[in-house]
Amino acid sequence: xxxxxxxxxxxxxxxxxxxxxxxxxxxxxxxxxxxxxxxxxxxxxxxxxxxxxxxxxxxxxxxxxxxxxxxxxxxxxxxxxxxxxxxxxxxxxxxxxxxxxxxxxxxxxxxxxxxxxxxxxxxxxxxxxxxxxxxxxxxxxxxxxxxxxxxxxxxxxxxxxxxxxxxxxxxxxxxxxxxxxxxxxxxxxxxxxxxxxxxxxxxxxxxxxxxxxxxxxxxxxxxxxxxxxxxxxxxxxxxxxxxxxxxxxxxxxxxxxxxxxxxxxxxxxxxxxxxxxxxxxxxxxxxxxxxxxxxxxxxxxxxxxxxxxxxxxxxxxxxxxxxxxxxxxxxx
Ligand code: SAM
Ligand code: SF4
Numbered sequence: 001x002x003x004x005x006x007x008x009x010x011x012x013x014x015x016x017x018x019x020x021x022x023x024x025x026x027x028x029x030x031x032x033x034x035x036x037x038x039x040x041x042x043x044x045x046x047x048x049x050x051x052x053x054x055x056x057x058x059x060x061x062x063x064x065x066x067x068x069x070x071x072x073x074x075x076x077x078x079x080x081x082x083x084x085x086x087x088x089x090x091x092x093x094x095x096x097x098x099x100x101x102x103x104x105x106x107x108x109x110x111x112x113x114x115x116x117x118x119x120x121x122x123x124x125x126x127x128x129x130x131x132x133x134x135x136x137x138x139x140x141x142x143x144x145x146x147x148x149x150x151x152x153x154x155x156x157x158x159x160x161x162x163x164x165x166x167x168x169x170x171x172x173x174x175x176x177x178x179x180x181x182x183x184x185x186x187x188x189x190x191x192x193x194x195x196x197x198x199x200x201x202x203x204x205x206x207x208x209x210x211x212x213x214x215x216x217x218x219x220x221x222x223x224x225x226x227x228x229x230x231x232x233x234x235x236x237x238x239x240x241x242x243x244x245x246x247x248x249x250x251x252x253x254x255x256x257x258x259x260x261x262x263x264x265x266x267x268x269x270x271x272x273x274x275x276x277x278x279x280x281x282x283x284x285x286x287x288x289x290x291x292x293x294x295x296x297x298x299x300x301x302x303x304x305x306x307x308x309x310x311x312x313x314x315x316x317x318x319x320x321x322x323x324x325x326x327x328x329x330x331x332x
Contacts, residue, residue, distance in 0.1 A: 031193055
């Protein structure tokens with residue numbers, strides 16, 4: 001089925017699929033979820049593992065070769081290693097990554113690795129329990145750290161630690177987080193705060209830009225040098241420490257949008273295909289999956305979705321409209 005690549009009108013070839021497996025989460029980061037009264041999707045609305053597997057099989061036939069499991073918190077979905085094993089067996093899939101908050105990771109990481117997971121990104125905004133509580137409105141930093149160490153112990157390499165960069169919160173964390181990553185052979189990545197928080201408090205002046213963070217790191221630790229960029233579609237701009245010990249990456253969607261090289265599409269936990277985090281339109285794969293549709297119909301839907309992708313997210317344009325869904329409902 002890979003007769004034509006999955007391209008949009010700008011010729012961007014889509015090979016990278018982010019799969020949200022749940023909208024549920026065990027913490028409540030203020031930049032993502034509401035604190036109280038979260039209305040999660042009823043379980044019967046979420047795609048089953050069989051449905052996700054079928055979707056990925058069709059997407060792989062269109063050239064998708066990289067997957068990332070996300071959510072919500074993907075590890076609150078029961079039996080995730082079973083899904084990983086199913087996806088790893090699909091012809092054409094060569095990379096299956098996970099983005100997690102790490103809280104449930106220690107208990108599951110060996111099973112995930114055995115099932116065929118290839119990479120892990122763990123969210124880590126702070127090393128201070130108090131700041132963790134302020135951000136996530138729950139306890140659990142010790143468990144996140146356990147999860148990070150467990151990932152290393154079972155043999156994951158190139159572990160990435162992700163921090164959302166927010167003015168007034170992240171500045172004092174930048175040095176300690178980057179040093180922590182350096183000490184443990186991991187890459188620290190800073191992601192600019194995007195207008196996807198459920199409570200809609202995002203303001204442009206809360207974004208702590210990647211350039212500013214780079215300056216803080218060089219002040220605290222030492223000079224950085226631009227790293228090679230083997231994959232132009234990667235969202236992060238990476239730097240290596242000049243002393244050869246460690247690297248740091250910046251994902252700057254607000255101050256330096258990277259839409260022109262974007263190769264990603266997304267499937268929400270309840271089976272809606274999206275061509276952008278900021279899309280206001282979705283393509284209903286669940287209706288095809290549950291309505292007796294054929295693989296060709298599913299393939300057509302995926303192609304239609306990708307073809308309709310806009311040139312960019314337009315966060316800074318006057319007519320920018322926030323998507324109705326928040327980050328945890330889309331899959332970050
Ligand atoms: N629960 C998992 C986690 O936190 O890693 C996976 C889902 S989470 C939505 C995926 C990533 O999106 C995390 O690294 C999180 O920090 C990031 N994120 C959430 N809300 C964000 C926002 N408003 N702006 C930028 N990044 C955000
Ligand atoms: Fe949960 Fe991840 Fe959202 Fe935090 S960023 S509330 S961990 S889904």
